[in-house]
Amino acid sequence: xxxxxxxxxxxxxxxxxxxxxxxxxxxxxxxxxxxxxxxxxxxxxxxxxxxxxxxxxxxxxxxxxxxxxxxxxxxxxxxxxxxxxxxxxxxxxxxxxxxxxxxxxxxxxxxxxxxxxxxxxxxxxxxxxxxxxxxxxxxxxxxxxxxxxxxxxxxxxxxxxxxxxxxxxxxxxxxxxxxxxxxxxxxxxxxxxxxxxxxxxxxxxxxxxxxxxxxxxxxxxxxxxxxxxxxxxxxxxxxxxxxxxxxxxxxxxxxxxxxxxxxxxxxxxxxxxxxxxxxxxxxxxxxxxxxxxxxxxxxxxxxxxxxxxxxxxxxxxxxxxxxxxxxxxxxxxxxxxxxxxxxxxxxxxxxxxxxxxxxxxxxxxxxxxxxxxxxxxxxxxxxxxxxxxxxxxxxxxxxxxxxxxxxxxxxxxxxxxxxxxxxxxxxx
Amino acid sequence: xxxxxxxxxxxxxxxxxxxxxxxxxxxxxxxxxxxxxxxxxxxxxxxxxxxxxxxxxxxxxxxxxxxxxxxxxxxxxxxxxxxxxxxxxxxxxxxxxxxxxxxxxxxxxxxxxxxxxxxxxxxxxxxxxxxxxxxxxxxxxxxxxxxxxxxxxxxxxxxxxxxxxxxxxxxxxxxxxxxxxxxxxxxxxxxxxxxxxxxxxxxxxxxxxxxxxxxxxxxxxxxxxxxxxxxxxxxxxxxxxxxxxxxxxxxxxxxxxxxxxxxxx
Ligand SMILES: Nc1ncnc2c1ncn2[C@@H]1O[C@H](COP(=O)(O)OP(=O)(O)O)[C@@H](O)[C@H]1O
Ligand SMILES: [Mg+2]
Numbered sequence: 001x002x003x004x005x006x007x008x009x010x011x012x013x014x015x016x017x018x019x020x021x022x023x024x025x026x027x028x029x030x031x032x033x034x035x036x037x038x039x040x041x042x043x044x045x046x047x048x049x050x051x052x053x054x055x056x057x058x059x060x061x062x063x064x065x066x067x068x069x070x071x072x073x074x075x076x077x078x079x080x081x082x083x084x085x086x087x088x089x090x091x092x093x094x095x096x097x098x099x100x101x102x103x104x105x106x107x108x109x110x111x112x113x114x115x116x117x118x119x120x121x122x123x124x125x126x127x128x129x130x131x132x133x134x135x136x137x138x139x140x141x142x143x144x145x146x147x148x149x150x151x152x153x154x155x156x157x158x159x160x161x162x163x164x165x166x167x168x169x170x171x172x173x174x175x176x177x178x179x180x181x182x183x184x185x186x187x188x189x190x191x192x193x194x195x196x197x198x199x200x201x202x203x204x205x206x207x208x209x210x211x212x213x214x215x216x217x218x219x220x221x222x223x224x225x226x227x228x229x230x231x232x233x234x235x236x237x238x239x240x241x242x243x244x245x246x247x248x249x250x251x252x253x254x255x256x257x258x259x260x261x262x263x264x265x266x267x268x269x270x271x272x273x274x275x276x277x278x279x280x281x282x283x284x285x286x287x288x289x290x291x292x293x294x295x296x297x298x299x300x301x302x303x304x305x306x307x308x309x310x311x312x313x314x315x316x317x318x319x320x321x322x323x324x325x326x327x328x329x330x331x332x333x334x335x336x337x338x339x340x341x342x343x344x345x346x347x348x349x350x351x352x353x354x355x356x357x358x359x360x361x362x363x364x365x366x367x368x369x370x371x372x373x374x375x376x377x378x379x380x381x382x383x384x385x386x387x388x389x390x391x392x393x394x395x396x397x398x399x400x401x402x403x404x405x406x407x408x409x410x411x412x413x414x415x416x417x418x419x420x421x422x423x424x425x426x427x428x
Numbered sequence: 429x430x431x432x433x434x435x436x437x438x439x440x441x442x443x444x445x446x447x448x449x450x451x452x453x454x455x456x457x458x459x460x461x462x463x464x465x466x467x468x469x470x471x472x473x474x475x476x477x478x479x480x481x482x483x484x485x486x487x488x489x490x491x492x493x494x495x496x497x498x499x500x501x502x503x504x505x506x507x508x509x510x511x512x513x514x515x516x517x518x519x520x521x522x523x524x525x526x527x528x529x530x531x532x533x534x535x536x537x538x539x540x541x542x543x544x545x546x547x548x549x550x551x552x553x554x555x556x557x558x559x560x561x562x563x564x565x566x567x568x569x570x571x572x573x574x575x576x577x578x579x580x581x582x583x584x585x586x587x588x589x590x591x592x593x594x595x596x597x598x599x600x601x602x603x604x605x606x607x608x609x610x611x612x613x614x615x616x617x618x619x620x621x622x623x624x625x626x627x628x629x630x631x632x633x634x635x636x637x638x639x640x641x642x643x644x645x646x647x648x649x650x651x652x653x654x655x656x657x658x659x660x661x662x663x664x665x666x667x668x669x670x671x672x673x674x675x676x677x678x679x680x681x682x683x684x685x686x687x688x689x690x691x692x693x
Contacts, residue, residue: 371524372487373524374524374525374526376486376487376508376524377520377523377524377526378524378526378534379507379508379509379512380484380485380508380509380512380517380518380520381512381517381534381537381538381541381592381596382509382512382513382538382541382542382596383509383534383537383538383541384509384541385507385509387537387541388509391526391528391529391534391537392526392529394528394529395526395527395528395529395575395576396527396528397528398527398528398575401528402528
């Protein structure tokens, strides 16, 4: 296909979607960039032959809401549901609307809140970073937008249920943009799942803009299907005295490569990036979890825990960087993986890049079997080996489990954890 | 009635530094029945913990000779969880800490592990039993929702071992230095817990360095262990005698050529 033709297709699709000219221009620019850019790099992990880009035009397809089971209404959260490209449920309580909170799908935001959208959309993650970020912007087809005005604190967590529709022949290219204005506070949970058996890529990006003194708790339960190749990139730009907590439960069944990024820009900022992952079968998963201390007196923490079952592979790179001038900063990271079978492969690599003397930095890493002392203790009370193993593993993953604010999502995570571990144990 | 027999038991362990197998137990004989309380006393480094861990089935300890029989059946090839379900319990000197698993959840799993799938303990029965035992041990209810041993003080861990004992109700409990690091009040509470188990269906092997515990849990039989062997067996008065004369005194009296690790007063 000629370049001109592809551009024409993007113009047509953008028009069909009633996008403002500014978004179309950015799509076209991003498309041009794709020629010059390469896939992202990850130490010790190969994924360059994965089908992460689908060579087909941007198209708008509706997904049938009947196809996704409705959970019982959970009144503990403000729920948003997106199935493929279709927004099925989105309702912001009136008092939050009155307070100026905006919660919409990403394209409504581009149309109706053009200034705000343009000011922040893809400013933390930049299209020119790599081939997949450029692809993301050029072919974006789903997503959400949340803006919390100055000093507004949202008590109830917002839960976004994003369901990839693999009954369709479409990739999912989704963007969540959260802008927490100064002094605001929000808890956001995303739950990713897949319906359907088609082989599709998922290109999932999240930008958190945590302005001065704001607080964002972001948890994610990733449960994309085995026929999905996932690239995700999640990044927080963290202002002065702002707090960002990530708690990610990575339970995808398919191959996944992901970048977590926390940029501590302002003085006194804080980031705690927690992730747990369980891999099974022949799955391959590679994660870069990076925290960069730029501002003075910033704190950056990384805690990654993985369990590698059957013939799967999991690589955790923890990257802690302290930039020159970030006096009095703190960086600490833990990367630990449990290897549960002879065929399982994995690594936990702490990478510390420190350009400043006046800092506190630490790291710990481990790769190995479950703790034999803990196993012995549980078994000495009569608990069978496999059950004991699951209990020890649950403890090993506890830090992320307990950080998820919704009981419902927490229970879901525990359930799929038990299922994956039980399945994986049969293989041992 | 259940029985536990240790016959000519030799046990070795791999030395971390030299990587060579080192013999720790050099022919232990011991025979007990439910309804009885036995005490094993001995100086540090003599092999008391090795004996208890070997009976329980800790995989680092290798039986090179002899046998251990539970109700006449050899258990030395059984994994630890199976031994536990057959009625053995070991209150450990250094209990593991397990984050993410609450004490209550752990206790239920342990109780249910020895019951049939269609006969699991009901929540009501479990809570009743738990409340009763917490009270007996003077333990706060909040202990049950805390993660297993995590951040527990030394004394709390010991109490928690006894709580497990009371909840699981094994036939034989080995208590390895349950008195170490306990003040007198805690010692009394722990003893009260163990004594409440006394009866025809319970036997215990109490391992201690000091005689003091045996004032509170009075044993039927006292064994003295030195250098991987039982060198003397007697009644409760043997413990008192040791208290007065020290291990060195007994060693000299028996004419043994053994170096004691720690100085005895
Ligand atoms: N797991 C082990 N690895 C190596 N040596 C051990 C191990 N357990 C015990 N030992 C050695 O065996 C001897 C007896 O130890 P232990 O049974 O702990 O004695 P006690 O409990 O009577 O103080 C000591 O010399 C000790 O160093
Ligand atoms: Mg000992």
